[in-house]
Amino acid sequence: MSKIAVIYKSTYGATKKYAEWISEELGADLIERDSAKANMLIDYDIIMYSGGIYASSISGSDLVSKNACKHLIVFTVGLTNPETMDYTDIMHRAFPNQNIQPQKVFHLRGAIDYGKLGFLHRNLMKMLNKAVEKKAESEMNEVEKVIKDTYGKQVDYINRESIRPIIAYIQGIA
Structure with missing residues (x-):
């Protein structure tokens, strides 16, 4: 074994x-x-x-x-x-x-629960989301699409x- x-x-x-x-x-x-x-x-x-x-x-x-x-x-x-x-x-x-x-x-x-993110991760996600909001969905990569879809939510x-x-x-x- x-x-x-x-x-x-x-x-x-x-x-x-x-x-x-x-x-x-x-x-x-x-x-x-x-x-x-x-x-x-x-x-x-x-x-x-x-x-x-x-x-x-x-x-x-x-x-x-x-x-x-x-x-x-x-x-x-x-x-x-x-x-x-x-x-x-x-x-x-x-x-x-x-x-x-x-x-x-x-x-x-x-999974992600924005309510439980630490200060650093919460602010990083906020900055990333601001950048993603400026893009058309057709220009987003897979990570950016997930940020857009999950931002501020609890997802499991x-x-x-x-x-x-x-x-x-x-x-x-x-």
């Missing part, structure tokens, strides 16, 4: 919820990113890393992008629809070292069924 760790970085709880579900389904160790250390990675056959997408970056991904793992699986959590979003630039920024790349990447939809796209492909993939390599 493979030893599996699910390491996550969650700011508002969506990523944590997915990480808990995956850890539960796989019987994996659940580790919050701030508690994880590079030397821990060698103790596991499979590392699953998850971070929320903020400002086109994967939160906390430096742990796994700078330290090789036997099997590294990444799942991101963001508001954009994975079926229409191109994550290429985000993945290149998160994993610039060609020698350390995830074996497989999954993208899941998260979290879905337990969306972890099924991740579970199946891990069970296939474990």
